[in-house]
Amino acid sequence: MTEPDPNPLEYAPALESATVAALRERYRPFIGGEFTDGSGAVFSSVNPATGETLAEITGSAESDVDRAVNAAEDAFRSHWGSISGTDRAKYLFRIARLLQERSRELGVLETLDTGKPVRQATEFDLPNAAAWFLHYAGWADKLDHAGFGPSPAPLGVTGQVVPSNFPLLLLAQRIAPALACGSTVVVKPSERTPLSALVFGEICEQAGLPSGTVNILPGDSGTGASLLTHRGVRHAVFTGSTEVGERVRRDLAGRGKRVTSELGGNGVNIVFADAAPEEAVRGVVEGAFFNQGRVRCAGSRLLVEESAAEEFVARLRDRMAELRVGDPMDRNTDVGSLGSTAEVERISELVERGVAEGASRWTVPATLPQRGDFMAPTLLTDVQQSMSVARTEVFGPVLSVLTFRTAREAVTKADNTPYGLAAGVWSEKGSRALWTARGLRTGVVWANTFHRFDPTAPFGGRGESGNGHVGGAAGLEAYLDV
Amino acid sequence: MADSPSSSPPSTGPPGELAEATRDEAALTRFLRGLPGIDAVGLEQRATALAGRAVKGEAKLRAIDRAVGMVDLTTLEGADNASKVRALASKARTPDSRFPDVPRVAALCVYPDLVTEAVTALRGSGVGVASVATAFPSGRSTPRAKLAEVELAVESGADEVDMVIDRGAFLAGEYGRVFDEIEQVRAACGPAHLKVILETGELGGYDNVWRASWLALLAGADFVKTSTGKVSPAATLPVTHVLLRAVREWRDRTGQSRGVKPAGGIRTTKDAIRYLVAVREVAGPDWLTPELFRFGASGLLNDLLMQRETQLHGHYSGPDQVTVDL
Numbered sequence: 001m002t003e004p005d006p007n008p009l010e011y012a013p014a015l016e017s018a019t020v021a022a023l024r025e026r027y028r029p030f031i032g033g034e035f036t037d038g039s040g041a042v043f044s045s046v047n048p049a050t051g052e053t054l055a056e057i058t059g060s061a062e063s064d065v066d067r068a069v070n071a072a073e074d075a076f077r078s079h080w081g082s083i084s085g086t087d088r089a090k091y092l093f094r095i096a097r098l099l100q101e102r103s104r105e106l107g108v109l110e111t112l113d114t115g116k117p118v119r120q121a122t123e124f125d126l127p128n129a130a131a132w133f134l135h136y137a138g139w140a141d142k143l144d145h146a147g148f149g150p151s152p153a154p155l156g157v158t159g160q161v162v163p164s165n166f167p168l169l170l171l172a173q174r175i176a177p178a179l180a181c182g183s184t185v186v187v188k189p190s191e192r193t194p195l196s197a198l199v200f201g202e203i204c205e206q207a208g209l210p211s212g213t214v215n216i217l218p219g220d221s222g223t224g225a226s227l228l229t230h231r232g233v234r235h236a237v238f239t240g241s242t243e244v245g246e247r248v249r250r251d252l253a254g255r256g257k258r259v260t261s262e263l264g265g266n267g268v269n270i271v272f273a274d275a276a277p278e279e280a281v282r283g284v285v286e287g288a289f290f291n292q293g294r295v296r297c298a299g300s301r302l303l304v305e306e307s308a309a310e311e312f313v314a315r316l317r318d319r320m321a322e323l324r325v326g327d328p329m330d331r332n333t334d335v336g337s338l339g340s341t342a343e344v345e346r347i348s349e350l351v352e353r354g355v356a357e358g359a360s361r362w363t364v365p366a367t368l369p370q371r372g373d374f375m376a377p378t379l380l381t382d383v384q385q386s387m388s389v390a391r392t393e394v395f396g397p398v399l400s401v402l403t404f405r406t407a408r409e410a411v412t413k414a415d416n417t418p419y420g421l422a423a424g425v426w427s428e429k430g431s432r433a434l435w436t437a438r439g440l441r442t443g444v445v446w447a448n449t450f451h452r453f454d455p456t457a458p459f460g461g462r463g464e465s466g467n468g469h470v471g472g473a474a475g476l477e478a479y480l481d482v
Numbered sequence: 483m484a485d486s487p488s489s490s491p492p493s494t495g496p497p498g499e500l501a502e503a504t505r506d507e508a509a510l511t512r513f514l515r516g517l518p519g520i521d522a523v524g525l526e527q528r529a530t531a532l533a534g535r536a537v538k539g540e541a542k543l544r545a546i547d548r549a550v551g552m553v554d555l556t557t558l559e560g561a562d563n564a565s566k567v568r569a570l571a572s573k574a575r576t577p578d579s580r581f582p583d584v585p586r587v588a589a590l591c592v593y594p595d596l597v598t599e600a601v602t603a604l605r606g607s608g609v610g611v612a613s614v615a616t617a618f619p620s621g622r623s624t625p626r627a628k629l630a631e632v633e634l635a636v637e638s639g640a641d642e643v644d645m646v647i648d649r650g651a652f653l654a655g656e657y658g659r660v661f662d663e664i665e666q667v668r669a670a671c672g673p674a675h676l677k678v679i680l681e682t683g684e685l686g687g688y689d690n691v692w693r694a695s696w697l698a699l700l701a702g703a704d705f706v707k708t709s710t711g712k713v714s715p716a717a718t719l720p721v722t723h724v725l726l727r728a729v730r731e732w733r734d735r736t737g738q739s740r741g742v743k744p745a746g747g748i749r750t751t752k753d754a755i756r757y758l759v760a761v762r763e764v765a766g767p768d769w770l771t772p773e774l775f776r777f778g779a780s781g782l783l784n785d786l787l788m789q790r791e792t793q794l795h796g797h798y799s800g801p802d803q804v805t806v807d808l
Contacts (some may be wrong), residue, residue, distance in 0.1 A: 469574070
């Protein structure tokens with residue numbers, strides 16, 4: 001028999017090629033069916049994993065917002081708001097097909113722009129984005145049966161601000177139902193990650209979507225504010241931090257607009273002692289570190305039953321140590337780069353504060369790349385309900401571990417937060433999982449799984465996590481005049 | 483390195499708390515039913531996610547050689563005879579005559595009556611001789627007949643015995659009966675290694691596969707093996723994950739290292755590499771050795787050889803460049 005190899009199976013880097021993304025030097029706003037020069041400041045989009053500038057983008061000024069909203073109003077009145085649902089469905093199907101056909105290109109582009117692992121971009125973000133268009137294509141001709149009365153009318157122009165963590169997927173989640181309902185759209189992607197949204201403009205062209213139905217305005221928060229408050233926008237959709245979300249809602253108060261928002265979160269995984277241990281570990285790791293923890297519904301808190309805590313945390317460390325942190329363009333990377341240096345600093349500060357308040361820190365022993373905004377996944381144990389890390393949104397690769405003794409205690413602790421976006425419950429006993437889920441004051445509860453995003457299921461927050469839903473029939477309501 | 487199976491004869495029984503589990507049938511049943519569950523959805527998700535790891539270039543070439551060295555080259559057909567065993571033995575020694583640096587396979591696996599032939603043909607090669615026994619593949623015979631087969635294999639010089647468990651008894655909850663049978667075969671094996679085939683495709687779910695793995699380990703298996711290759715589904719990645727977890731936890735609790743052998747249905751290099759990734763990430767890098775991991779396969783070797791050549795020369799030269807095994 002052979003001697004065991006001292007150098008076991010290593011994964012050589014499996015790098016995706018940046019040329020697939022077909023990057024252009026300059027990107028421009030997409031208004032009224034064409035790419036036009038914006039009058040706003042020129043800014044650049046930077047790859048957070050390398051610090052390299054990817055492309056220059058012409059931003060949008062007030063006048064561009066005006067042009068875009070007018071184009072959307074025209075498109076709504078003259079065409080999109082009145083054609084048959086069957087016709088609208090045809091366009092949505094085409095968009096879905098084009099997203100599928102160009103998914104590798106868009107996945108790589110998304111990775112370059114956001115720093116997320118390329119495997120996630122191509123195998124999660126893109127297929128999901130297409131799935132949302134497919135799902136809402138199915139609704140376009142069935143609005144009479146969606147439970148909002150016969151022939152519900154579309155709302156009109158919807159203005160949307162989309163964040164930087166899932167630029168294309170979140171755009172799809174908000175545009176697809178709007179289009180299905182007959183609303184027209186002006187969307188402002190995050191100034192840090194505008195590229196995939198602008199290429200989406202090309203897809204609208206390719207699909208032959210009537211001009212003005214979808215308009216894309218790259219720009220900063222000023223552009224976002226003028227868009228959402230624009231008199232022609234009937235419905236303002238904001239996705240981002242709770243802080244900015246509150247400002248947006250204050251700005252919009254009294255203007256007679258509909259407002260829906262998806263804001264921060266401080267999600268929790270509740271693990272009972274009888275949970276299938278390996279799968280619960282996987283779910284908790286996925287919940288906390290998927291997309292570098294840059295997910296509004298990330299399970300950034302773990303509540304584990306005290307009697308099982310020691311063993312569970314040991315397994316958790318073992319599994320976390322296997323996470324491969326590094327170059328997002330490597331197909332073997334599990335955890336990529338955060339969005340910016342400021343983000344890394346903010347999260348590190350939060351961790352420091354947790355440690356100062358008495359938490360114990362353990363980080364994955366990974367060698368991080370020299371350049372770029374990387375942060376090793378971090379586990380905080382001995383966390384107490386009163387500590388800042390347990391109370392604020394982390395939005396990064398940090399998992400806080402708390403314990404509980406009874407199911408009631410778990411629910412009380414889990415709910416003791418201003419947020420309410422998502423939670424996970426892990427138990428092999430169905431009745432226990434159901435009892436716990438019923439007690440949780442949160443938009444979504446996953447049982448024995450985490451981060452499942454199905455276009456057929458409503459998703460939305462409570463409390464400071466926002467209002468309104470995306471997904472399923474419930475997701476149509478925001479875009480209909482009901 | 484941890485104990486290899488040979489240095490810790492399992493006939494001494496499991497240590498400590500686990501010994502208590504084998505005290506009587508009631509204790510064994512309590513232990514097996516009390517094991518934490520396996521969640522099918524999460525298990526399959528992890529298996530799929532790990533299967534997405536890319537192993538390319540130089541790493542792939544090394545993985546291929548490693549996989550070749552873990553193959554149990556197998557022929558288990560009614561038409562088998564001495565000449566076929568000699569043909570396979572020759573291939574087991576030198577898998578690809580054009581490339582002498584290709585490692586030999588781990589073992590040649592045959593029916594008990596052909597063991598003598600295999601031993602003769604493989605003398606001095608370092609390739610082990612494995613034999614299926616215990617009324618393979620169904621396991622439906624008397625304990626006496628099963629043990630007689632084991633004795634035949636061992637007396638003829640087999641280094642390894644692949645037994646099948648009585649799935650009927652297992653599904654009826656007669657864990658004690660299954661345990662006793664494995665223990666008796668273990669005793670009859672003497673110095674030969676015992677691989678216990680669970681036939682996971684017949685066990686009806688991951689929880690049962692998990693219990694059967696523990697049952698086999700408690701009874702003294704050196705290896706747990708998924709399938710006979712005669713039942714579909716045979717080896718799958720999620721099922722192999724369960725076995726790998728079992729041996730990992732066994733070592734965490736006892737310090738003893740036991741092996742895993744997926745068998746049946748693994749035909750391509752791509753598949754084999756996915757299994758190696760699972761071995762590395764579920765059980766651990768220590769298991770990446772023929773002593774602790776085997777592929778039960780007949781068609782896999784040729785694909786490994788063809789892919790090896792492709793990896794070396796940048797092109798693939800066709801199935802006639804490797805030998806047919808008839």
